[in-house]
Amino acid sequence: MSEHSGDTGHVVPVSTYVLVFLALMAGTALTTGVAYIDLGRWNTVVALTIAVTKMMLVVLFFMHVKYATGLTRIVILAGFFWLGIMITLTCSDELTRVWEINSAGWGGIIPFLLHLF
Amino acid sequence: MAAHGADKHPPGFAHQFEDMAQQKEASTLGMWAFLVTEILFFGGMFTAYTIYRELHFESFVTGSHLLEVKFGATNTYVLICSSLTMALAIRSAQTGKRKGQIIFWLILTMILGALFLGLKLRFEWYRDYVDGIVPGISWAYNGPHAPGVQMFMCFYFFMTGVHALHMVAGLGILTVLVIMTARNKFSPEYYAPLEISGLYWHFVDIVWIFLFALLYLIGGRY
Amino acid sequence: MSTATVDIHDHPAESRVNYLNANYGIKSWLLTTDHKRIGLLYLGTITFMFLIGGTAAALMRLNLVEPQGALLEPETYNKMFSTHGIVMVFFFLVPSIPATLGNFLIPMMIGARDVAFPKLNLMSWYLFITGCAFALVAILSGGVDTGWTFYPPYSSLYSHTPVVIMALGVFIAGFSSILTGLNFVVTIHKMRAPGMTWFRLPLFIWALYATSLIFILGTPVIAITLFLLGLERLLHVGIFDPAIGGDPLLFQHLFWFYSHPAVYIMILPSMGVVSELITAFSRKKIFGYSFVAFSSLAIAVISFIVWGHHMFVTGQSIYAGLVFSVLSFLVAIPSAVKVFNWTATLYKGSISYQAPMLYALGFIGLFTMGGLTGLFLASLATDVHLNGTYFVVAHFHYIMVGGALMGYLGGIHFWWPKITGRLYPDMWARVAAVIVFVGFNLTFFPQFIVGYLGMPRRYAVYPAEFQVLNVMSSAGASVLAVGYIIPLVYLTWSMRYGPEAGRNPWGAAGLEWTTPSPPPTENFEVPPIVTEDAYNYPIKQPRDYPNAPGVARV
Numbered sequence: 001m002s003e004h005s006g007d008t009g010h011v012v013p014v015s016t017y018v019l020v021f022l023a024l025m026a027g028t029a030l031t032t033g034v035a036y037i038d039l040g041r042w043n044t045v046v047a048l049t050i051a052v053t054k055m056m057l058v059v060l061f062f063m064h065v066k067y068a069t070g071l072t073r074i075v076i077l078a079g080f081f082w083l084g085i086m087i088t089l090t091c092s093d094e095l096t097r098v099w100e101i102n103s104a105g106w107g108g109i110i111p112f113l114l115h116l117f
Numbered sequence: 118m119a120a121h122g123a124d125k126h127p128p129g130f131a132h133q134f135e136d137m138a139q140q141k142e143a144s145t146l147g148m149w150a151f152l153v154t155e156i157l158f159f160g161g162m163f164t165a166y167t168i169y170r171e172l173h174f175e176s177f178v179t180g181s182h183l184l185e186v187k188f189g190a191t192n193t194y195v196l197i198c199s200s201l202t203m204a205l206a207i208r209s210a211q212t213g214k215r216k217g218q219i220i221f222w223l224i225l226t227m228i229l230g231a232l233f234l235g236l237k238l239r240f241e242w243y244r245d246y247v248d249g250i251v252p253g254i255s256w257a258y259n260g261p262h263a264p265g266v267q268m269f270m271c272f273y274f275f276m277t278g279v280h281a282l283h284m285v286a287g288l289g290i291l292t293v294l295v296i297m298t299a300r301n302k303f304s305p306e307y308y309a310p311l312e313i314s315g316l317y318w319h320f321v322d323i324v325w326i327f328l329f330a331l332l333y334l335i336g337g338r339y
Numbered sequence: 340m341s342t343a344t345v346d347i348h349d350h351p352a353e354s355r356v357n358y359l360n361a362n363y364g365i366k367s368w369l370l371t372t373d374h375k376r377i378g379l380l381y382l383g384t385i386t387f388m389f390l391i392g393g394t395a396a397a398l399m400r401l402n403l404v405e406p407q408g409a410l411l412e413p414e415t416y417n418k419m420f421s422t423h424g425i426v427m428v429f430f431f432l433v434p435s436i437p438a439t440l441g442n443f444l445i446p447m448m449i450g451a452r453d454v455a456f457p458k459l460n461l462m463s464w465y466l467f468i469t470g471c472a473f474a475l476v477a478i479l480s481g482g483v484d485t486g487w488t489f490y491p492p493y494s495s496l497y498s499h500t501p502v503v504i505m506a507l508g509v510f511i512a513g514f515s516s517i518l519t520g521l522n523f524v525v526t527i528h529k530m531r532a533p534g535m536t537w538f539r540l541p542l543f544i545w546a547l548y549a550t551s552l553i554f555i556l557g558t559p560v561i562a563i564t565l566f567l568l569g570l571e572r573l574l575h576v577g578i579f580d581p582a583i584g585g586d587p588l589l590f591q592h593l594f595w596f597y598s599h600p601a602v603y604i605m606i607l608p609s610m611g612v613v614s615e616l617i618t619a620f621s622r623k624k625i626f627g628y629s630f631v632a633f634s635s636l637a638i639a640v641i642s643f644i645v646w647g648h649h650m651f652v653t654g655q656s657i658y659a660g661l662v663f664s665v666l667s668f669l670v671a672i673p674s675a676v677k678v679f680n681w682t683a684t685l686y687k688g689s690i691s692y693q694a695p696m697l698y699a700l701g702f703i704g705l706f707t708m709g710g711l712t713g714l715f716l717a718s719l720a721t722d723v724h725l726n727g728t729y730f731v732v733a734h735f736h737y738i739m740v741g742g743a744l745m746g747y748l749g750g751i752h753f754w755w756p757k758i759t760g761r762l763y764p765d766m767w768a769r770v771a772a773v774i775v776f777v778g779f780n781l782t783f784f785p786q787f788i789v790g791y792l793g794m795p796r797r798y799a800v801y802p803a804e805f806q807v808l809n810v811m812s813s814a815g816a817s818v819l820a821v822g823y824i825i826p827l828v829y830l831t832w833s834m835r836y837g838p839e840a841g842r843n844p845w846g847a848a849g850l851e852w853t854t855p856s857p858p859p860t861e862n863f864e865v866p867p868i869v870t871e872d873a874y875n876y877p878i879k880q881p882r883d884y885p886n887a888p889g890v891a892r893v
Contacts (some may be wrong), residue, residue, distance in 0.1 A: 001151060002334075008139075009211060009312070009880045010194075011208065011211055011212060012204075012208065014208070014513065015200060017204050017205065017208070018201070020201075021197065021201040023193060024197045024200075025197055028190060028193045028197065031329075031330060031334065032186060032190045032334070035186065035333075035334040035338045036338050036339070039337070043334070043336065043337045044335075045330075047229075047330045047334050048330060050329050050330070051326050051329075051330040051331075054323075055323045055326060055327070056321050057335060058200060058217055058322060058323050058326075059319075059323070060682040061152045062200050062201075062203075062204045062315070062316070062319045063316055063320075064312075068145075069142075069225070069319050070146070071146065071528070072149055073144070073148045075146070075150060076149065076152075076153070078153065078556070079152070079153035079156040079157065079556075080156065081155060082153075082156075082157060082160075082556045083156055083160040083164075085643055085644060086157075086160060086161070086164050086593075086596050087160075087163070087167055088166045088664075089166060089298075089592075089595075089644060089646075089647065089659070089662070090164055090589070090593075091167065091171075092169065092656075092658065092659045092662055093190070093588070093592065093647065093650075093656045093658075093659035094168045094172070094586065094588070094589065094592075094656075095168070095171060095172075095653075096656040096658045096659060097324070098656070101177075110281075111436045113287050116387065119369055131457075132452070132455040133451070133452050133457060133530070134455075134530075139529060139530075142529055143455045143456075143525050143528075143529040143530070145522075146525050146528060146529065147455065147521055147522075147525045150521045150524055150525065150530060151521060151556055152522070153555055153556065154517050154555055154556075154559040154727050157556060157557075157559040157560050158559035158560070158562060158563050159563070160559075160560070160563075161559070161560045161563035161564055161567075161593050161596075162563060162567070164592075164593065165567075165589055165593070167576055168586070168589060169584065169585075171579070172584070172763075173584050176584070180460065205659060252574060252576045252577075252583075253570075253573075253574025254574065255574045256576075264582060264583040264584050265583065267576065267583045268583040268584050269576050271576065271577055271583070272578065275567065275570060275578070279563075279566075308854065317638070326420070334727070
């Protein structure tokens with residue numbers, strides 16, 4: 001551990017902050033506006049895409065992750081990955097309950113697949 | 118271990134560390150680890166939400182239409198502004214500005230945070246209470262999909278409620294930061310408490326970004 | 340280990356300043372930020388909670404000597420097993436090694452002065468005792484009868500017991516453990532001494548690091564789950580309520596997402612202790628260091644993807660059951676790696692049988708049995724028969740008590756001289772260890788049999804044909820209780836009357852053994868610089884206590 005009292009935090013220009021801010025505001029306007037257009041099942045996809053983009057802007061610039069160490073990035077990714085595990089494996093039960101009485105064994109696969117789609 | 122005035126460490130240095138760089142790295146890592154716990158904490162509710170939205174989509178659409186997009190959107194704008202002001206507060210400390218400037222941005226952040234809570238309480242939750250769509254407290258809904266709508270409203274209040282609690286905690290943290298700044302604790306060499314509080318504040322903003330999209334905009338408004 | 344030369348002929352402990360006598364008075368303890376004192380504060384608290392959980396168990400076993408219940412009404416019995424489970428899991432086992440030995444040893448083993456966030460560490464303890472207080476209030480108000488698993492809709496709609504208070508106690512204690520885990524992760528990442536690279540760390544540190552990852556990733560989920568349960572109970576409506584489309588199984592998913600990794604929180608630190616004990620008492624470096632290190636991480640990661648094996652018979656989809664069953668078999672692999680590597684370490688070692696080693700050897704045998712019986716439960720078809728029976732109870736007690744608790748006792752004994760500066764009487768300790776081993780097997784082995792034969796768990800009464808095995812189990816429990824009480828006596832005795840320990844009474848490798856016993860507040864007289872791997876037997880630093888292993892008897 002070298003001895004230096006100053007910190008080496010990267011200073012982000014004000015202009016960057018303002019640009020990110022404007023992008024976030026635009027994204028909010030966009031997602032609100034798109035909600036009033038009928039895109040069927042794509043409404044959800046668009047809304048989530050915009051939300052994730054806004055999140056990335058906040059994380060990278062406001063939370064300085066663009067200038068952060070690899071350890072920070074691994075920590076963040078791990079958090080989201082674990083959330084993904086929780087959602088995925090819970091869905092693997094909650095969304096696959098098919099209780100039709102039918103022939104045993106592999107015959108049960110077909111109603112399950114049909115149920116999903 | 119006396120005569121600290123003579124050593125190289127600035128005020129705010131904690132002696133379990135070797136130097137300020139190590140201290141800053143440790144506090145940043147610590148806050149990120151804490152935010153990971155918050156991802157999983159809110160994540161439990163997001164998981165439940167995902168399941169029920171999939172299983173009861175029409176009810177969730179009906180319930181979502183009970184919410185007013187204009188308030189959700191306004192609150193989103195408010196929080197985004199507060200993230201900007203928070204980032205500017207930290208930047209002021211980082212670049213050695215006068216403490217008055219740092220406090221200015223911090224107080225502006227607090228005002229925006231309080232505005233968020235005020236709008237929510239007065240124009241959303243209070244009105245929901247009057248309209249009888251608060252599960253367990255004031256429930257008089259007799260429109261379509263009543264059980265599923267009640268489920269949706271449970272999610273709405275639980276998720277925005279826990280979020281609001283985090284906002285209140287954030288206001289408390291900001292108050293402490295204002296006091297610390299007024300007492301000249303911060304400098305370009307030592308501003309980690311501001312930085313890590315900023316991480317927390319931005320995280321709470323991100324949660325709201327997703328809550329807005331998932332609670333207010335389900336199934337479109339066409 | 341250290342490049343500095345230190346005088347091994349210590350001054351007598353009383354005339355040397357150490358962390359115990361540096362400050363006096365209750366305020367110096369209640370406001371301490373010294374990780375070693377905080378470890379002792381936890382030690383006292385969890386010992387107290389262990390006695391409470393143990394009393395509940397004693398009452399249960401007393402009741403079960405007769406098929407119609409000898410002592411308790413069924414409603415009271417339900418409160419007993421719930422109290423026993425909640426207290427033992429959340430207020431004893433989860434904090435046990437991390438908060439006591441972890442707090443005490445981690446900074447010392449990595450060569451640091453303290454943890455990364457000492458004040459947060461103290462706050463963790465205060466949160467923990469607040470959680471304990473809420474739990475005690477709930478117990479004194481009659482106790483909950485939901486089981487430690489709090490399943491709705493019984494816990495949310497039908498139980499007339501202080502569920503919210505108890506859940507609040509668990510919530511607060513959980514928050515305490517999150518902060519402890521966070522503190523440990525940052526400490527291990529950022530505060531290692533110069534030269535202490537990751538692969539020179541003692542395996543105890545790897546185990547606690549993996550445990551801390553589970554604290555951080557898993558505990559928040561049970562926090563929100565209990566919070567949601569509390570809301571549902573208070574509002575009489577909520578997201579687990581079938582009346583509005585809710586699914587009680589969703590609670591189970593969220594609950595077990597934490598509670599399965601929690602069982603690895605309870606066993607991993609013990610495995611870390613065993614790695615230290617096996618190497619010290621075979622005077623040999625661990626066989627396959629990196630395999631053991633990575634196996635801790637693998638256990639932590641895989642532990643998060645197997646939770647559905649607790650729900651095979653509760654209504655989970657068969658497809659999810661298949662997935663969770665296969666994944667559950669996976670988690671046995673890193674555990675087996677550890678057992679093989681410990682055994683290989685013993686081979687051609689210079690083995691001695693002091694009490695800590697007896698506990699470690701007991702751990703290996705009993706954990707293996709517990710782990711193997713888990714395979715029957717991970718397999719879908721056999722689990723249908725065995726779930727909800729005493730087979731499950733025996734399985735997890737072999738791991739939690741035969742494994743985790745014995746590792747904890749072994750660790751307490753091993754590091755006792757470092758913590759207190761005193762030696763305990765090892766003869767008594769060995770007798771107690773044997774009594775624990777015998778009592779344990781007598782208590783829990785019959786439960787495998789009686790469970791296989793169909794006796795359900797969580798029942799106050801049972802069919803008469805199971806009585807002999809139940810009486811055997813209850814008799815074993817009383818032997819086990821004696822085995823636990825004996826160390827309480829001689830360890831307390833040793834604090835005042837035990838002979839002084841030197842720096843390294845066991846002649847063990849590790850930075851913690853290079854510093855005086857008890858250590859000074861800042862841990863090291865000279866900040867260490869590390870130049871060698873862990874377990875580099877034979878170590879250069881001489882043993883400095885005449886009754887160290889291989890010499891005479893105590």
